[in-house]
Amino acid sequence: MSLLELDGVKVHFPIKKGLLFDRTVGHVYAVDGVSLKVEAGETYGLVGESGCGKTTLGRSVLRLVDITEGSVVLDGTDLAKLPGEEMRRFRRRLQMVFQDPLGSLNPRQNIESILSEGMIAHGIGKDQEERREKIKAILDKVGLPSNALARYPHEFSGGQRQRIGIARALVLEPDVIICDEPVSALDVSVQAQVINLLEELQEELGLTYVVIAHDLAVVRHISDTIGVMYLGSLVEEAPSDALYAEPKHPYTKALMSAVPVPDPEVEDKRERILLTGDLPSPANPPSGCRFHTRCPWAQAERCATERPELRDVGGGHRVACHYAEDIASGKLRLTKGEVVSATREGVEDNPTEDTPEAEAAEADAPAAETPAKIPAQAEKPAEKAVEAEDKAATAEEPAKAEGKAEKAAEAKASPKPEAADEADEAVAADEAKASEEPEKAV
Ligand SMILES: Nc1ncnc2c1ncn2[C@@H]1O[C@H](COP(=O)(O)OP(=O)(O)OP(=O)(O)O)[C@@H](O)[C@H]1O
Ligand code: SF4
Ligand SMILES: [Mg+2]
DSSP, X not given: OOSEEEEEEEXXXXXXXXXXXOEEEEEEEEEEEEEEEEOTTOEEEEEOSTTSSHHHHHHHHTTSSOOSEEEEEETTEEGGGOOHHHHHHHHTXXXXXXXXXXXXXXXXXXXXXXXXXXXXXXXXXXXXHHHHHHHHHHHHHTTOOGGXXXXXXXXXXXXXXXXXXXXXXXXTOOSEEEEESTTTTSOHHHHXXXXXXXXXXHHHHOOEEEEEESOHHHHHHHOSEEEEEETTEEEEEEEHHHHHHOOOSHHHHHHHHTSOOSSHHHHHHOEEXXXXXXXXXXXXXXXXXXXXXXXXXOOTTHHHHSOOXXXXXXXXXXXXXXXXXXXXXXXXOOSSSEEEETTSTXXXXXXXXXXXXXXXXXXXXXXXXXXXXXXXXXXXXXXXXXXXXXXXXXXXXXXHHHHHHHHHHHHTOOOSTTHHHHHHHHHHXXXXXXXXXXXXXX
16 A cells, blocks of 8 residues: 555535625636555655646645545545544644745744744654754754754745755654645755755655646656646656656646757757647636647547546556547647747747746746756755855845745744644645635636
8 A cells, every 4th residue: 555545536616606695606626536646755746737736636635625525545544534633643744845935934933933833733852852952953954053943034045944844844753745836936056955955855764755846847856756737637647757758648748848958959859739728717627638628639529528537558657548549659640739849939939838827937947957957956065055045045135024924923823732733724825826716716
């Protein structure tokens, strides 16, 4: 049995209307039947466009959102069925590292207090002295000096704050850490340091990760297995190398074709699959294969009416496409869309990349640079990396940091023992985008 097993997980958010009586007028099918397994000591990378349900799936594992249907089994225990108190105990074994390290750290607490909070809630350490010693050891592991204990979040750079976020998860000795876009808010060079740190910690502590990202390059470097999501479902899953060597689902093929290759000769010959149409709303997903409205290989009738199962096409490579074999063999021809030279002028107009988030991500971190830089950064000693981040921290505007973190402080004000968990929930809730409220989704 795998350490973490998800079977048919669905998270449907009701869409309510009405001033006096809330009527449910529909659902946002954020996660719609995901089954996957995460092996102990390995990393499962989850990728997909903005809004495809990655965060919701991660949060459903921790029961930070209600699971509509399906099971989440950690080490033989179905979390979806656990009563609240037992689930709280189990939550120690499942920790989350958030995208925005500042927003998830209480600005009014020093690092010792932030890191102690969860330990106290879960009864770790017999007194504060024992907890402090443990925190110091973990800070050392994540490359932060022990004098960090008395400092406050705004005194650190973005990369350092993410290290604190990782330390906060580690002090609870979790089995699985769900990292939701752990580096997308960081500079490219700091991204590599944090990814390398996660890998080193995994090796040393035998951790199991689920890493959520929209940057294919980031996930490739760290993952053993990769799952590609589209509109709430997994469309492809394979060992990392196999997926990158031969993506089999049309959506993955289109995503991969958009990633520049560092080798100029290969890059010159690279072909780009241009998709047509916009990403449909998860409140009104297409019938049949969810991708049929944009799929360049879509076939009449079957693709629009029959939902493809995620099936093994050999070597543990799972694909949700009726025609995966025919597409791979070249038997099926394109019915829409276009395959063009990636270096042709104007190809960046691909609708796949049209979302503002995708554009921002591209501007921040050119995909081709990331994999090339990661191994080079690995040779840098942790202290030097931290020194560099320290310098960067001085450029941080404390006032800005304070204001932004204000919300998190309120969210974490509860003195109850379950405060750490509730704070996580509040922080996660903070991250839900206003533009994606159910009413607006229809
Ligand atoms: N609490 C909620 N209530 C209603 N709809 C929600 C809620 N949380 C998320 N959604 C919707 O569910 C869908 C999936 O959102 P989610 O945040 O999981 O996507 P994502 O893949 O993590 O996107 P991103 O890459 O932008 O972080 C979106 O359409 C979003 O609007
Ligand atoms: S099932 Fe049809 S629409 Fe879906 S990915 Fe395969 S070919 Fe495209
Ligand atoms: Mg997300």
